[in-house]
Amino acid sequence: MRRPHFRAPRSSRWVPGNHFELLENGEEFFPRVFEAIANAQREVVLETFILFDDKIGQQLHAALLSAARRGAQVDVLVDGFGSPTLPEEFIGQLVEAGVRFRIFDPGHRVLGQQLNLLRRMHRKIVVVDGTLGFIGGINYSADHVADFGPEAKQDYSVAVRGPIVAQMRQFALDAVLSPPERRRQQRMRRRQAPQRADLQNAPQHAGNADAIFxxxxxxxxxxxxxxxxxxxxxxxxxxxxxxxxxxxxxxxxxxxxxxxxxxxxxxxxxxxxxxxxxxxxxxxxxxxxxxxxxxxxxxxxxxxxxxxxxxxxxxxxxxxxxxxxxxxxxxxxxxxxxxxxxxxxxxxxxxxxxxxxxxxxxxxxxxxxxxxxxxxxxxxxxxxxxxxxxxxxxGWLPRHKPAITVVNPPDAPKDATAATSRSDGPPRSPDGHGPGVAA
CATH class of the missing domain: 3.30.870.10 (Endonuclease Chain A)
Known part of the structure; x- marks a missing residue:
């Protein structure tokens, strides 16, 4: 019997020359990602659904501070529903060190309950210096390591090198920027092109794996x-x-x-x-x-x-x-x-x-x-x-437009602390496709 036509996804272009390393559970994942962030020379881009102020969150906090204080540009995006209880001091120390800290749809509590359950930013992506990426299902919380006890989670991530990392990086950067910020970033990239060229192009060949982000x-x-x-x-x-x-x-x-x-x-x-x-x-x-x-x-x-x-x-x-x-x-x-x-x-x-x-x-x-x-x-x-x-x-469920709130330093002018209005999809490029996703 003839099979019916089955149209392939838009993002179906394989990118060759990548290397993937499987990281199982927090015991394999956290040491690798924390070391990479702490040793970053120029840039860290991180997105996560959950970030808690526990022993894992504190280790991530220390790594981010180390990178920022050494002069690396650090961008962090957390989800407002998944990370609702971060202390002001936790975030404040990062912001004062120069970290650009953003919260996806912080939402409001009614009678102590969060109502921003739907349409969450559930991604877990890290890109360091434009050449090393991490992607998977592991959040930054202590329940991803075995010593948490019977409730510790079994989970997976990968460390990635190769051309696909450039797509991950550009997607994560563009996902948090308002149009004015994006234009400023583009001007800065053009001015700094000679110094930051290594961030614009991931290694052309790091392994034998084809990949799609x-x-x-x-x-x-x-x-x-x-x-x-x-x-x-x-x-x-x-x-x-x-x-x-x-x-x-x-x-x-x-x-x-x-x-x-x-x-x-x-x-x-x-x-x-x-x-x-x-x-x-x-x-x-x-x-x-x-x-x-x-x-x-x-x-x-x-x-x-x-x-x-x-x-x-x-x-x-x-x-x-x-x-x-x-x-x-x-x-x-x-x-x-x-x-x-x-x-x-x-x-x-x-x-x-x-x-x-x-x-x-x-x-x-x-x-x-x-x-x-x-x-x-x-x-x-x-x-x-x-x-x-x-x-x-x-499609009938509430389709509010989540906002990405920028956390500014305490001494910033009041009008600088603004919520960047965003749809719950990435910005479109001129050809109609989201950033970093092959057509």
């Missing part, structure tokens, strides 16, 4: 990350492994998983068995029958909460990033992933996930037929088709 916003690139997943699922011939913390994707995603499994692909799904939020497991488990009956193998990670957002297909394609496979990430939040085409990285990630399934997961078995069988099938059928329309429903 892909983002999701509520303006231009509303479903690019999901579409890359679906393209990969459709192309799968041997194996698929998806490890994702919050799994409740849409109809088309589930359909591609089922089709892959039915044509003989070994499709495996790693989900939370010890969830940080019980509703997460409840929602995902409502899809189990529908997936298991198509041949998808489901594993629940039981050592601690799973927070990862990684996947691989066959022996080349992989992705690591901030995007979950749930309605918030796929239809509302601002996200960023890298898509990687590299056999060595794919094999390494497959080995790590294979050990996870073998030693730390329990496999879910299909429920034997019984008198509840019809009820379970009916529930799966209803959910399956309700999800089909979720992207449309998401």
């Amino acid at each position: 892909v983002t999701r916003d509520n303006d231009v690139h509303t479903n690019d990350i999901e579409r890359h997943y679906r393209v990969a699922l459709r192309a799968a011939r041997e194996r698929v492994v998806i490890a994702n913390a919050y799994f409740f994707p849409g109809y088309r995603f589930i359909r591609e998983m089922r089709r892959a499994a039915r044509r003989g692909v070994d499709v495996r799904l790693i989900l939370q068995g010890q969830p940080d939020m019980p509703i997460v497991k409840t929602a995902a488990s409502m899809l189990y029958d529908h997936l298991l009956r198509a041949g998808v193998r489901i594993y629940e990670y039981c050592d601690r909460p799973l927070h990862g957002k990684v996947a691989l297909v066959d022996d080349e394609w992989s992705t690591v990033g901030s995007s979950n496979l749930d309605p918030l990430s796929l239809s509302l939040n601002l996200e960023a992933n890298v898509i990687i085409r590299d056999r060595a990285f794919n094999a390494h990630l497959h080995g790590r996930l294979g050990r996870l399934m073998k030693h730390s997961c329990r496999q879910i078995e299909a429920t034997p037929p019984g008198w509840l069988d019809g009820l379970r099938l009916a529930r799966s059928y209803v959910l399956f088709h309700l999800m089909r329309w979720f992207p449309t429903w998401a």
Whole structure:
């Protein structure tokens, strides 16, 4: 039977010459990123959903201060919902040292509750000196290291070198600037071009990996990350492994998983068995029958909460990033992933996930037929088709224009402390595509 036409995402141009190193959990991630920031010579650009004033946040704070006091330009963007309790002293010390500190949609509390839940800045990106990048799902909080206890999170990030880093850097810089700031930055770049040329061009060759830097916003690139997943699922011939913390994707995603499994692909799904939020497991488990009956193998990670957002297909394609496979990430939040085409990285990630399934997961078995069988099938059928329309429903949810608030030094004039009005998508370039994302 002839397959229907399937249009590839706009951001589908592979950038060659990159090197990716998988960093598993805070024990591998934090030392690398803190050292890179502390030793920055010229520039640090950092975006994160969560930054807490705990032992991890304090280590990041020290690294940022070290870079800023040495003369590096440091730009930090945190989400107002994810990082709501940072002390004034914590932020003030950074700002006084010259850090340009911004808060995405600080929001307002009503009776002590935050109301700015929807359309969060959920990305986790760091770029140091224009040549070394980090991207993944790890936030800056103590619950990403094992000594936090049973609630410590299992998670992944990558260290990146190569031409794709230039896209990550430009995207992160442009995402926080108002039009006047962007024009000033462009003039400054032209004046400083001879001294800062190394920041404008990442190394032309750092490895053998092809890569795509892909983002999701509520303006231009509303479903690019999901579409890359679906393209990969459709192309799968041997194996698929998806490890994702919050799994409740849409109809088309589930359909591609089922089709892959039915044509003989070994499709495996790693989900939370010890969830940080019980509703997460409840929602995902409502899809189990529908997936298991198509041949998808489901594993629940039981050592601690799973927070990862990684996947691989066959022996080349992989992705690591901030995007979950749930309605918030796929239809509302601002996200960023890298898509990687590299056999060595794919094999390494497959080995790590294979050990996870073998030693730390329990496999879910299909429920034997019984008198509840019809009820379970009916529930799966209803959910399956309700999800089909979720992207449309998401468009009806409140679409306020989040503001990026610039935190100025205490002695700055009052009118200098302003909220930069921004849409919840990155600025458009003249050709209509967001910055840093290949057409």
